[in-house]
Amino acid sequence: MEDSYISCRDKIVASAIELIGDLGLHALTPKNLARKQNISDTLIYKYFGGIDEVLIAVVNEYAAFDVNIQRTVERLDGTYLDKIKYYADTYATYYDNYIGMGAIMLHYEELLHMSETREIISECMLKRNDFVCTLFQSAIESKEIRAVFSPKELTLMFNGIFTEGLLERRNQYSRKSFRVEIKEMLSHLEKVLRL
Numbered sequence: 036m037e038d039s040y041i042s043c044r045d046k047i048v049a050s051a052i053e054l055i056g057d058l059g060l061h062a063l064t065p066k067n068l069a070r071k072q073n074i075s076d077t078l079i080y081k082y083f084g085g086i087d088e089v090l091i092a093v094v095n096e097y098a099a100f101d102v103n104i105q106r107t108v109e110r111l112d113g114t115y116l117d118k119i120k121y122y123a124d125t126y127a128t129y130y131d132n133y134i135g136m137g138a139i140m141l142h143y144e145e146l147l148h149m150s151e152t153r154e155i156i157s158e159c160m161l162k163r164n165d166f167v168c169t170l171f172q173s174a175i176e177s178k179e180i181r182a183v184f185s186p187k188e189l190t191l192m193f194n195g196i197f198t199e200g201l202l203e204r205r206n207q208y209s210r211k212s213f214r215v216e217i218k219e220m221l222s223h224l225e226k227v228l229r230l
Contacts, residue, residue, distance in 0.1 A: 043078075043081075043082055044082040044083075044092075046072065047068065047072060047079060047082055047083070047089060048089065048092045048093055048096060050068060050071045050072045051063055051068055051089050051090070051092075051093050052093055052096070052133070052135035052136060052138075052139075053071065053135045054067055054068060054071050054135075055093065055135055055138050055139065055142070056134045056135025056136070056137070056138040057135070059138075059142075060090075060142045060145050060146075063086060063089065063090060064086060065079050065080075065085075065086050068086070068089065087151045090149070090151060090152060091151055091152060091155065093139070094139070094146060094152045094155045094156055094159075095155060097136060097139045097156075097159065098155055098156070098158070098159040100129065100136070101159055101162065101163055102162075104122065104125050104126070105122075105162070105163075105166050107125075108121060108122050108125075108166075108170075114174070114177070114179050115170050115171075115173040115174035115177060115179055116174050116179045116180065116225070118170055119167070119170050119171070119174065119193075119221075120218075120221065122167070122170070123193070123197075123217050123218075123221055124214060124217070124218065126197065126217075127197075127212075127213045127214040127216075127217040127218070128214050130197075130201060130213050131212050131213045131214050137201045137204075137213075138201075138205075140197065140198060140201055141198070141201055141202060141205070143156060143160065163194075164190055164194070167189075167190045167193055167194070168186045168187055168189075168190040169186075171186040171189040171190060171193075172186040180225070180228035180229060181228055181229070183227060183228055184228075189228075192224065193221075196217065196220050196221070196224075197217070200213060200216055200217060200220070201213070
């Protein structure tokens with residue numbers, strides 16, 4: 036019954052995300068997507084002009100999540116360090132529960148080389164980096180953490196924890212949730228920054 040409330044277009048996008056998560060960006064073809072969705076590949080063209088439009092919809096959905104979580108974090112009460120932890124926890128939980136979306140992060144390089152997605156993913160990455168960098172800058176200015184590293188360096192470390200963590204999970208099974216692993220890594224980083 037719930038499925039009737041989800042549009043066919045949204046189902047196709049969700050299947051595309053799963054396909055990318057399972058087999059990689061190169062596997063996103065009309066034939067593979069139709070097989071995954073259990074529809075004819077011509078039905079995809081009823082909702083999208085082609086597979087490039089499907090990929091654009093996937094990347095737009097990914098970018099929209101970024102905007103929503105950033106807005107939520109901005110409205111939170113608490114320290115900047117609390118906001119950073121909340122931000123990380125939300126992403127880790129999201130990537131734990133929606134593995135395909137985590138795979139998008141691992142395909143940034145490819146998406147930057149595709150004319151259809153370059154602008155969307157570039158803007159998404161720049162806004163994410165600026166947002167995280169501002170949080171770290173504010174945490175340093177309010178003396179929540181020491182300036183052991185610059186805000187930009189901390190942003191690169193923060194993003195690296197996610198990227199490498201996701202990549203490692205794709206290479207080997209982990210008994211811990213991604214959320215737990217991220218919390219542990221950020222806890223270690225916090226100890227260094229608070230000493």
